[in-house]
Amino acid sequence: MRNSDHLERLRQKYTRHKKARGERVAPGEFLESYVSYMYESLLSAQAGAVSVRRNARVTDNIGATYQIDVLFEFNVGNLIHRVVVECKDTARKTERDEAIAFEGKLRHMSNTVGVFISVSGFQPSALQYLDQHGIEHLDGASLPTFGEVVAARIRPLILPSENAMGQPFWALMHVSDGRPDGSWYRVPDELIHRGKETAGDGWTFVLFDAHRHAVMFQETLSQHGLEWVVRGIEQPMLRLLTRLATDSDMRFGLAETLALEGRICLEFTQVLTAAELAGAYLVPRYAPE
Structure with a gap:
């Protein structure tokens, strides 16, 4: 299934759910709701309490106030970090002036990551401007990989510690x-399913149910000059991994x-599969809704 088809399927499901409750879907509501869900899942994995606001009003360091489509705030190392997301769910491509306006909102905000999402894509000049200013951008086709893109940007803040x-x-x-x-350490599917047709993105995420097994394998890799460390997968991180894996159909191997x-x-x-792992091993607090 193409990523754009996946997004449209989610949109239709969201619309049916709202109509069944007798509620109207406002313009841009689906995209903002989807982004809120994905980001909150990602950040809550290690950042603790996450504040999520839609249509938020934020004041920057010089006193200017802006409307923000989706705003996330979380505390890491006693510092407040923000993720500011601009959502455009229109039939036309985002123009350069809109990219400039978004960068202006971010210019005087400390500890802030900016992400511009435009379902219909961007004009070349808009893409160039966003790239020049280090602002992440996604269109409708790449939106289902949203979690992976964001994870790369905030990964230094949410990596599990050695005490996990x-x-x-x-x-x-x-x-x-x-x-x-x-x-994370993964292996090609073909090493597990020799002679069988495989599904997913061609890789299986390796999980150990015993610490000693993980340590033994890490030591073996180290003997071959390969640098890896053992990390515990706590429930919030397990939930995050299963949600991110759902979009790529990646599997998990218990080893x-x-x-x-x-x-x-x-x-x-x-x-x-991600769904099977979540169903079997996530405790109720973190289980899929």
């Missing part, structure tokens, strides 16, 4: 320049380590 406990899983995260970089002919190898006890 497995609830109930452990996983390996890649180390770059001496620090975890947010890339153990075995000593085979003098080598440490992975043995997969189960391979689950």
